[in-house]
Amino acid sequence: MAHECHCETIDCQTPAGNEQAPSPDRREWVKGMAAVAAGLMAAGCTDQASVDAFLQKHFRELSKSELQEVLERLEKQYSEQYGKDVEVKATPAKEGVNFGYALDISRCIGCRRCVYACVGENNQSRDPQVHWITVLEMDKEHGVSLEHADAYYDGEQVPREGKFYFPVACQQCSNPPCCKVCPVNATYPDQDGIVVIDYDWCIGCRCCMSACPYGARRFNWSDPSIPSDEMNPDTEYLGNRPRPKGVVEKCTFCLQRTRQGLYPKCVEACPVGARKFGNLLDPKSEIRYILENKRVFILKEELKTMPKFYYYYGL
Amino acid sequence: MNASSKKLAVTLAAAVLLSLGVFRFWAFSAEEKEGPEKEASAAEEDGGKKTPAPDSKPPGAQPQSVMEDAEATPVAPPPFSPGIFPCSGCHEDLDPNPTVRTLKRKHTNIVLEHDEKNRWCYDCHTQGNMDKLHLASGKPVDFSESYKLCGQCHGPTLRDWKAGEHGKRTGSWSGAKQYLLCVNCHNPHSPKFQPLKPLPPPVRPKDLRP
Amino acid sequence: MKSFVTFVLGSMRTVFRGSPAYFAWIGLLVLLIIQGIGAYCTQATEGLIVTNMRDSVSWAFYIGNFTFLVGVAAAAVMLVIPAYIYDWKPIKEVVVFGEILAVSAVIMCLLFVVVDMGHPERFWHLMPFVGKVNFPSSLLAWDALVLNAYLGLNLVVATYIVYCAFNGKHYNPQIVVPLVIFSIPMAISIHTVTAFLYNGMASRPYWNSAILAPRFLASAFCSGPAILLILFQVLRKVTKFEIKDEALHKIAELMAYAMGFNLFLTAAEIFKEYYSDTQHLVHIQYLFGGVHGEHSPIALYGWASLLLGIFAFLLFLVPATRRNPVTMNAGALMIYASVYIEKGIALIIPGYTPDTLGQIYEYVPSITELRISAGVFGVGFLALTLMIKVAVHAMFIPHAEHAEHEGASHDTPQVAPPEAAAKPA
Numbered sequence: 004m005a006h007e008c009h010c011e012t013i014d015c016q017t018p019a020g021n022e023q024a025p026s027p028d029r030r031e032w033v034k035g036m037a038a039v040a041a042g043l044m045a046a047g048c049t050d051q052a053s054v055d056a057f058l059q060k061h062f063r064e065l066s067k068s069e070l071q072e073v074l075e076r077l078e079k080q081y082s083e084q085y086g087k088d089v090e091v092k093a094t095p096a097k098e099g100v101n102f103g104y105a106l107d108i109s110r111c112i113g114c115r116r117c118v119y120a121c122v123g124e125n126n127q128s129r130d131p132q133v134h135w136i137t138v139l140e141m142d143k144e145h146g147v148s149l150e151h152a153d154a155y156y157d158g159e160q161v162p163r164e165g166k167f168y169f170p171v172a173c174q175q176c177s178n179p180p181c182c183k184v185c186p187v188n189a190t191y192p193d194q195d196g197i198v199v200i201d202y203d204w205c206i207g208c209r210c211c212m213s214a215c216p217y218g219a220r221r222f223n224w225s226d227p228s229i230p231s232d233e234m235n236p237d238t239e240y241l242g243n244r245p246r247p248k249g250v251v252e253k254c255t256f257c258l259q260r261t262r263q264g265l266y267p268k269c270v271e272a273c274p275v276g277a278r279k280f281g282n283l284l285d286p287k288s289e290i291r292y293i294l295e296n297k298r299v300f301i302l303k304e305e306l307k308t309m310p311k312f313y314y315y316y317g318l
Numbered sequence: 319m320n321a322s323s324k325k326l327a328v329t330l331a332a333a334v335l336l337s338l339g340v341f342r343f344w345a346f347s348a349e350e351k352e353g354p355e356k357e358a359s360a361a362e363e364d365g366g367k368k369t370p371a372p373d374s375k376p377p378g379a380q381p382q383s384v385m386e387d388a389e390a391t392p393v394a395p396p397p398f399s400p401g402i403f404p405c406s407g408c409h410e411d412l413d414p415n416p417t418v419r420t421l422k423r424k425h426t427n428i429v430l431e432h433d434e435k436n437r438w439c440y441d442c443h444t445q446g447n448m449d450k451l452h453l454a455s456g457k458p459v460d461f462s463e464s465y466k467l468c469g470q471c472h473g474p475t476l477r478d479w480k481a482g483e484h485g486k487r488t489g490s491w492s493g494a495k496q497y498l499l500c501v502n503c504h505n506p507h508s509p510k511f512q513p514l515k516p517l518p519p520p521v522r523p524k525d526l527r528p
Numbered sequence: 529m530k531s532f533v534t535f536v537l538g539s540m541r542t543v544f545r546g547s548p549a550y551f552a553w554i555g556l557l558v559l560l561i562i563q564g565i566g567a568y569c570t571q572a573t574e575g576l577i578v579t580n581m582r583d584s585v586s587w588a589f590y591i592g593n594f595t596f597l598v599g600v601a602a603a604a605v606m607l608v609i610p611a612y613i614y615d616w617k618p619i620k621e622v623v624v625f626g627e628i629l630a631v632s633a634v635i636m637c638l639l640f641v642v643v644d645m646g647h648p649e650r651f652w653h654l655m656p657f658v659g660k661v662n663f664p665s666s667l668l669a670w671d672a673l674v675l676n677a678y679l680g681l682n683l684v685v686a687t688y689i690v691y692c693a694f695n696g697k698h699y700n701p702q703i704v705v706p707l708v709i710f711s712i713p714m715a716i717s718i719h720t721v722t723a724f725l726y727n728g729m730a731s732r733p734y735w736n737s738a739i740l741a742p743r744f745l746a747s748a749f750c751s752g753p754a755i756l757l758i759l760f761q762v763l764r765k766v767t768k769f770e771i772k773d774e775a776l777h778k779i780a781e782l783m784a785y786a787m788g789f790n791l792f793l794t795a796a797e798i799f800k801e802y803y804s805d806t807q808h809l810v811h812i813q814y815l816f817g818g819v820h821g822e823h824s825p826i827a828l829y830g831w832a833s834l835l836l837g838i839f840a841f842l843l844f845l846v847p848a849t850r851r852n853p854v855t856m857n858a859g860a861l862m863i864y865a866s867v868y869i870e871k872g873i874a875l876i877i878p879g880y881t882p883d884t885l886g887q888i889y890e891y892v893p894s895i896t897e898l899r900i901s902a903g904v905f906g907v908g909f910l911a912l913t914l915m916i917k918v919a920v921h922a923m924f925i926p927h928a929e930h931a932e933h934e935g936a937s938h939d940t941p942q943v944a945p946p947e948a949a950a951k952p953a
Contacts, residue, residue, distance in 0.1 A: 112511070112513070114514045114515075115516050115519075119517050131521075131526050132521045132526065137520070154519070154520060156519060157518070157519045159515055160513035160516075161513060161514055162513065261491065264491065264492045264493055266488060266490070266491050270487075270488075271486070274503075275503075276484065276498075279482070281482075282491065288491070289482030292483055296478075317484065
């Protein structure tokens with residue numbers, strides 16, 4: 004079927020560290036395949052950019068120059084599509100950082116300001132609607148119980164009598180079941196603990212969606228649509244760049260912000276200050292203060308996913 | 319010696335108030351923040367009945383003081399209504415009136431719902447120097463340091479706020495952060511959060527159509 | 529090599545000859561395929577939004593069919609075991625037809641996976657050495673590997689046997705027997721790996737049950753032979769294929785054991801859920817009734833599957849009814865339908881309902897899903913029909929006839945359209 008190829012390294016490297024030239028016969032093989040595929044696709048998609056996109060390697064196997072080419076191609080594509088200068092970066096994870104998040108469920112009022120701030124920041128599709136954050140309304144009577152959770156509550160005012168609110172997004176597990184099941188390694192935990200997705204490598208099989216115990220993953224059931232004027236042009240390859248249809252996406256702790264030192268957008272949007280973020284390895288961070296001083300719990304602890312998203316009772 | 323016992327008394331007082339459960343902070347809106355505008359404009363030309371801070375000594379008071387540490391906390395500017403500060407602009411020529419009453423001529427938007435049975439304007443605002451607030455000790459504090467005043471009663475909250483747990487921080491998780499003052503979120507005259515209208519619920523999967 | 533070319537050309541000729549009924553059947557399948565391609569074009573351009581799958585229920589009808597067909601593929605080859613044990617006379621034919629069925633089923637499996645993918649053109653990411661395969665932890669990666677290996681193995685064995693028959697030679701048992709024997713653990717492995725694909729997901733308590741893989745195997749041992757039972761009768765009627773009633777009754781008897789075991793495992797699962805009565809019960813409640821006072825749209829299927837399974841079991845358990853051709857065939861159809869529902873709807877949908885955050889989305893397949901699935905079944909049955917036609921021609925027609933002119937095809941026995949066996953449910 005294929006040539007014998009020995010270039011498959013056991014461990015993958017970060018693009019920065021990957022100086023290894025791709026094996027020639029592998030490249031040949033893939034090129035041959037590309038020709039076949041291009042022939043099959045026949046109608047009009049045989050331009051160079053599509054062929055390059057088809058041939059693109061896994062993010063962690065791209066050399067520096069290949070990565071540069073990919074980023075430039077994407078920038079060109081998005082800039083044309085949205086009629087503005089779009090930047091696509093690939094900021095590597097910082098050394099000595101492991102991100103953690105804490106959410107005070109005694110303060111959250113369920114106003115969904117975070118949901119829509121996230122949509123804007125992270126270029127989520129407006130139609131069909133994609134929300135990375137789900138805010139659940141729960142009964143005080145039942146406590147934290149997903150059986151009595153409603154994601155579709157509405158009304159004139161929140162918080163409602165007898166209810167409390169429980170936002171859920173990607174829990175950035177240390178032992179992520181989604182990455183375990185991904186057949187092509189398209190999703191994996193990065194050095195700073197953020198579980199990322201290479202949207203150009205994902206085959207759209209949705210195993211990860213079945214494996215995620217937190218309903219955090221979203222599929223692009225059709226081409227996402229983002230109004231040009233609302234599109235956030237400051238993007239990251241593994242983060243908030245526009246996604247193609249047919250791939251999975253989810254919260255990335257706003258890595259386009261947090262890898263530059265900023266707080267995630269939801270933290271800044273929360274009107275009640277219920278959302279906290281920081282470096283778990285920094286003893287002086289607020290996240291460490293919370294872990295050490297508050298009553299913290301994680302969702303579905305029994306699954307040993309080891310989330311880095313903590314819920315707590317601040318009051 | 320004297321200063322530290324004073325500190326202790328103040329923190330004890332804070333614990334009493336908290337244990338009474340007088341304050342529950344619920345909702346507040348960044349958008350619908352009419353509160354902060356009225357906030358810092360508390361004093362009218364007349365003063366109020368003086369009520370000393372409660373001074374009983376309950377159990378469970380925190381020994382470590384959260385106040386008066388040397389490092390200045392970087393905070394957002396106090397949310398004054400436009401043109402209202404300095405207060406002395408009007409108050410200089412007015413005689414203080416410490417009587418508890420409903421304000422009819424100025425600051426009519428202020429409704430005191432913050433331990434209102436025991437307090438009046440001059441518990442926080444300073445008779446004779448309306449451009450400053452003051453602590454229970456009488457020590458004047460700027461409006462930009464009003465958290466020190468709040469922390470006299472809400473000690474644990476002030477401690478959590480300093481650690482970044484209470485309230486919202488913006489800026490950089492790894493570098494310069496900006497804190498909001500207590501009054502940026504809580505109307506000091508009526509600190510309880512107001513409910514908000516939630517943003518729209520997500521589209522149900524069955525309504526997600528091509 | 530030259531004789532292989534002759535074989536291919538001869539087979540091509542065979543495929544293009546036949547009775548009007550044969551061509552009507554082929555025409556029907558081609559129509560199914562064409563409409564399926566049309567529907568798939570819509571799906572490819574608009575995205576999977578034209579299905580009724582959503583984030584809450586992210587796998588559904590396609591993957592259900594895939595799961596069912598993995599069972600069919602596995603069980604077909606399992607028939608090799610009784611064929612050897614009881615030394616049925618037409619052992620060669622039994623093996624070939626089992627493998628042809630397996631090949632068709634695996635083709636359908638792979639197609640169902642492809643139509644379910646968001647980016648099928650990225651299939652090369654899944655290829656060892658070329659792409660980046662997540663071995664050994666991803667079970668889908670394993671599944672793709674074992675299914676392709678199984679497909680290749682069965683294709684090779686079936687082709688070799690038919691090829692030998694075509695040339696009037698006896699196949700070399702030293703090649704065939706080890707491969708056939710090897711295909712047995714392979715058959716178990718494709719089904720086990722597929723079961724593990726669900727079983728390994730701790731996020732879905734409905735699937736996270738240790739008896740899932742045994743249940744898969746037990747139900748496959750019901751549905752696979754059910755097809756072959758009917759297929760053999762059809763072949764016996766229209767070709768020189770000879771299989772004794774006793775062999776059929778033996779298959780039926782083995783099926784009865786498998787059905788009993790399958791029901792027992794199902795009962796064990798139901799007992800565990802209802803007796804322990806934890807939050808995880810909701811999924812099975814959704815299957816058989818509904819949750820939060822809402823009636824579930826799949827409850828009817830849940831009950832149909834269970835009752836058909838029980839009824840078929842009773843028919844096969846009683847020797848008189850399993851030997852009676854009418855009740856035997858009725859029972860085979862019932863168990864086929866039961867397992868089809870069990871794997872297609874009853875396994876997948878309740879696993880997602882309510883979803884991991886307790887939200888309920890009531891999935892029913894969309895027209896596009898049904899059309900594409902019909903197209904995939906069309907491809908599978910076309911492959912099955914053509915392969916059987918070639919095999920029948922090679923094996924039951926004297927050697928001289930292929931070598932000489934092919935004009936005598938009127939006398940050649942024709943495979944009747946295997947409608948009876950062809951109904952998916």
